[in-house]
């Protein structure tokens with residue numbers, strides 16, 4: 001099983017290299033001197049990933065699931081929960097957000113997106129063991145934030161808008177099982193996929209039918225963050241954001257904007 005997973009990931013990495021063209025506006029693989037990173041290797045620097053919660057501590061570490069370097073969340077506890085904005089992704093409207101998730105704990109990863117204030121934006125929560133589900137919720141309803149989902153009352157019939165069983169069965173809590181978490185947001189349409197990478201031929205391709213689908217018109221645009229609730233000793237890797245065309249289109253190119261962003265950051269840092 002481990003060999004099959006590694007080969008899947010090697011295929012994935014080669015696909016990234018081939019297709020990391022116009023429609024991908026952000027790609028962090030956390031490798032040193034990465035040529036695949038979009039808009040550039042700056043997105044892989046630990047200093048670019050600044051948690052909103054001072055109690056959360058990221059590290060770059062060897063990922064037992066992907067066999068490469070990943071972003072490791074070293075602290076556990078509900079009090080360490082919160083967002084880390086994707087560096088430079090400040091005005092996402094339509095497209096795909098995807099990351100590879102693994103867990104050494106029983107809690108949850110997530111994407112917060114179209115995030116325009118502390119209490120405005122969407123949350124897609126990728127639960128693992130304690131909450132074996134995908135949750136769609138709004139920050140506007142008190143969800144997400146620097147607390148666990150049971151504390152915010154946003155799971156199991158609370159203020160969340162939709163909760164669907166993740167259908168993954170028992171998830172291994174040693175960071176060796178790599179899951180693909182994908183959110184597609186096009187206008188009011190939100191679709192979520194959550195699959196084991198060992199079961200898909202191409203992690204950037206067709207993942208089959210989405211597990212969760214919902215329509216909501218509350219938020220049109222804003223930043224994207226990786227969120228977690230108490231997801232200590234756990235990894236993310238290969239964080240991707242695309243333009244409106246997702247992985248398939250050829251026309252959308254917001255890369256120029258991101259490049260301009262990085263140029264301004266570098267200028268400001270001088």
Ligand SMILES: [Ca+2]
Pocket residue numbers: 029030031066068069070237238
């Ligand atoms: Ca990596």
Ligand SMILES: [Ca+2]
Pocket residue numbers: 106107108130131148149150229230
């Ligand atoms: Ca939990």
